[in-house]
Amino acid sequence: MSTDESARAPQDFAGPRWLLPSALIHELSPDTHGAGRRPRRTARDWVVDFSCFLLSVVLGLAAATSLGDEPGLPHGFAVLDQTLGAVACAAVWLRRRWPVGLAVATVPVGLLSNTAGGAATVILFTLAVHRPFRYVAWIGGAQLALIPVFFWLRPDPDLPYAGVVAFTVLLTLTVIGWGMFVRSKRMLMLSLRERAHRAETEARLRAEQAQRLAREAIAREMHDVLAHRLTLLSVHAGALEFRPDAPREEIARAAGVIRESAHEALQDLREIIGVLRTGESDDAGGRPQPTLAALDALVAECREAGMKVTLDHRIADPAAVPASVGRTAYRIAQETLTNARKHAPGSEVTVRLAGAPGDGLTLTVTNPPPRSDVPPVPGSGQGLIGLTERATLAGGHLAHGPTPDGGFEVRCGLPWPRT
Structure with a gap:
């Protein structure tokens, strides 16, 4: 002017x-x-x-x-x-x-x-x-x-x-x-x-940006949590569909997994809707957020669902990892296992976890080429985008791509400061 x-x-x-x-x-x-x-x-x-x-x-x-x-x-x-x-x-x-x-x-x-x-x-x-x-x-x-x-x-x-x-x-x-x-x-x-x-x-723009970031965080959380549960439902429902003559014990076990996964998905959905209604963060109430110590339980849950998972855990004390870093590593592992179950069903997945204070935390998830006799579950690719954003927000980095033998690998590095 x-x-x-x-x-x-x-x-x-x-x-x-x-x-x-x-x-x-x-x-x-x-x-x-x-x-x-x-x-x-x-x-x-x-x-x-x-x-x-x-x-x-x-x-x-x-x-x-x-x-x-x-x-x-x-x-x-x-x-x-x-x-x-x-x-x-x-x-x-x-x-x-x-x-x-x-x-x-x-x-x-x-x-x-x-x-x-x-x-x-x-x-x-x-x-x-x-x-x-x-x-x-x-x-x-x-x-x-x-x-x-x-x-x-x-x-x-x-x-x-x-x-x-x-x-x-x-x-x-x-x-x-x-x-x-x-x-x-x-x-x-x-x-x-x-x-x-x-x-x-500027204050209004900052508030709008904060709201946008909060919505993106909720969207990532919803994707990571619900995709894991719903993939389990899809896998076991597909098994029941293609094997109607399976033994009674296997059908009962698959039905139990479906029921438990549906219950967990509904519970997670209720918590996310509660956050949207009240505007409170996940730390304000509801179930505690997972940390790195819950990775063993996640792998065990995947094995019960029929996945072949090898866990190479080289961190002596997972409780020493900061909660935010551990939660990010857990969500990345959860999403990569979900992707492996969707795109390479029946293949053995290897999860490697290593690191130390000051050196950072390294998470690598690798799966071989998918079997040709098992149809994969279609995906949109939004999970990998969300994982990259999640790692970047935590101050780390994430890379993914095919391996020389035709498989797929996700490599993530997260900061682990000295206490």
Whole structure:
């Protein structure tokens, strides 16, 4: 926003009101509310404009009473003086729309008319408030240069020449200086309001970003948890579908796994919905979140579901791993086991876990090529994206890709700081 535009932005002023008449103080109001559009006058604008007009008329009448005291002033010139003064007073109503044009017009008018002095002062103040300094410098400088000429042509009958010139110059400089001060204060207030608005916008964006991150975290948690449970359901339901003649004990065991997985999935879903409703984190209530110590139970659950899982656990004390790091490693292992069960059913999966404080935690999950006689469960690939995001948020990294023998491997490194 340019300097000129900022001065025309709507602002209120709360400065000392004893330095200028209230009509001039209200000149802080802008002269326009939009480029190329005529502003609509409010009741306050009408009051202020009428006050400025009345002030100009009073000063003009006071000057008109002194015209008869000027020696050698022709009657026709006195009539011209008062006519120009009346026109200048009427022009005060237009000072908001054309502050520069009216200020330029008052330069020669002020040289010819003494009664136009009050209107010229009001218009000059309006110019200083609503326009940049370059306009005030040229127009105000011209008025200051013509003051000695005016009093040389029409000397004051009661005051000495030097005194009246000095007083008028000081008054003009005061009006210009006060108008520039008002303009600077308005620009400062506008800058502060813009900064406050920018701070509010940034705070709103941060809140929206926090909400988005929270939704993404909930989506990752829902995917990691429910995908594991629902995959178990799919695998055992598929086994029952393709082997209707299986032994009774195997069918009962598969049905039990289906029932338990469905129960766990519903429980996890209730907890996630509770978090969405209350806005509380998982740590605020509900079942405790899994840590690295629960990895053995996860592998055992997968083995009970019929998976072939080899666990190479090289961490002596899983409880020493920070809870956030352990939870991230558990979720990554859970998702990779789920993916292996979906895309390489019947294959043996190897889970390797190693690390030490200061060296970091390393998790590797590898599965051989899938068997050709078992159809895989289709997937969308969103799980690997969520795992990468989860590892990055934890300060680690995750890489995945096929192995030389046609299998698939997921490698994850997580920070494990020294205590």
